[in-house]
Amino acid sequence: MSDARTAKLPHLGTLALAVAALGLLSGGFLAFFYANTLESARDSVAYLSEEVTGGALLRGMHHWCGSIAIVLAGLHALRVFWRGGHKRPGHRRWILGAAILFVLVGFAYTGYLLPGDERAYTGLGVMAGVAESTPVVGESAAAVLRGGEVVSSAMVARIYAVHVAVLPALLLILVVALVLECRRAASGASAAGTADEDSKSALAWTNTEAAWTLGLTALLILLAIAMPPALGPRADTTGAGSPDAKPEWFLLWVNLLLKLSPGATFLIGGVLPGALAGAFVMLPFLSRGTERAPAKRRVEIGVVGLTAAALLSLTVWSLASTPPPEEDEPATAIGDDITPEEFEDVAQKVIKRFRCARCHTVDGDPDTGDGTAPPLDREGRDGVPRFGEIYSRAFFRLKVADPIRFWNDTGMTYTPKSRKPTPEQLDVLERFFFQDYKQSD
């Protein structure tokens, strides 16, 4: 391996830790704005990313730190493995580094469960569901994880504590141990005159790494702006499951396998990832040969390569097999020749689109509403005032466009959809409830 070529390449392990450090830094600031309850989490995150100066950037960078640190640490592991660096005398560094990789995955996993939207809520339920599939102690494990019999703020508090206290402490301990081990290896190797590529470059921090770190920070900013993390509707414990219930990318492979293997939840969701992680950490002891040249380690490289390829294919397959969304954006451009029946159909689609009928009974339909919100009625059934008569048209539009803004007046503090209706959709709702469409000639 020529020194001129490798000298320009940055130390990927150092870069992974540098990005993790940026994650700790940005995360520390996020904590100033985060409310760790199931009810408030989403609103606090929405406030941060929509109203706080620089908040969206901060949250976006923190979000991307997770994925980028995992990718960098994974690439570093592959590179070390390719060069045989996991073998003695590097085995201790391999174990510490592998443990750090899993701590980084832990950060990203717990992080995705915190925003308090439907996706995070579903993720919390699945986490408890997988834990519950454990033989004998499943019920207890799920109860301890949830902090109660169902998913609630108690679980959010627990996951939050793991995310901001347990994992950072673990990361700190492991990084200190790794740095000490690298120094020990470097001094031992140079004393014995056996300095190899890995012990020399162990956690190097040169101008190259510094320049790359600055470049990665720029990438984080770019990603935060171009691909900001999503924030769905607020978690609703009373509601039906959300259709956009996909986990983070590094869980897609296991999510797909869970879907394909009914009745084997514990085997697929618990034993398999545990065994893979264990094998990864214990790699130096599973292949005991001392040979380092890749050409002479075909079996070892083949097994690891095939496993990595299988995980990658499953991930790609899962990404490709995204089920089509159940609801399409209803057509709202309405021609003049539309019949009242066709118009009612479109209006019902808009009402469905914004899930008004989840809480409100619409037109006395027994399949709508759950008794937590006043009815919306065109006709005025059973002493219910006609919805069109309660407000002026102007106020109707304002209120329907942003119900929570008028909570003081209406008592409505929650909308299932965070998106607001378009002016065309507002037109439809206004014409529907004021029954303009019936008189049109």
Place this chain on the structure above:
Amino acid sequence: MMTPVSASNDTKPQPTRRGLLSRGLAAAAGCLVALPAVGALLDPLFRSAKEKWRDLGPAADLADGATKRYLIERRAGWQAVQEPIFLVRRGEEILALSSVCTHLGCRVRAHKDEFRCPCHQGAFTKEGEPLRGPVTEPLARYTTRIERDRIQVRL
């Protein structure tokens, strides 16, 4: 090439009696904090939910053949969480089904004549029996009764 790196022979100070004592005391202090901490973390294991009959309103609200969503209150930590269950009426018999998918615990929703889970596309029949997808267990059922023309469910 393969010389083990334990070259720098560690000359660690031998643990003295005083050193042992101070470490033991520190460990004891740590344990005293850890004990209640472990207790608090495992607390959900020490409390069991008491089953009781819950009133779900007049029986007339649930038409024969209908499937309807009701909210019941579950305790979790310091909160009371409203959780949906489904009631299905077959004449005088009322089926109370949990809304928690038996695959991985996502929430199912009533869709036409079945219950669908959005997470892994599992589906159950109107009676909560596995229909499609990765589900193998039926939806959990609760005991119901009609008392003085009101529906009650026990959980």
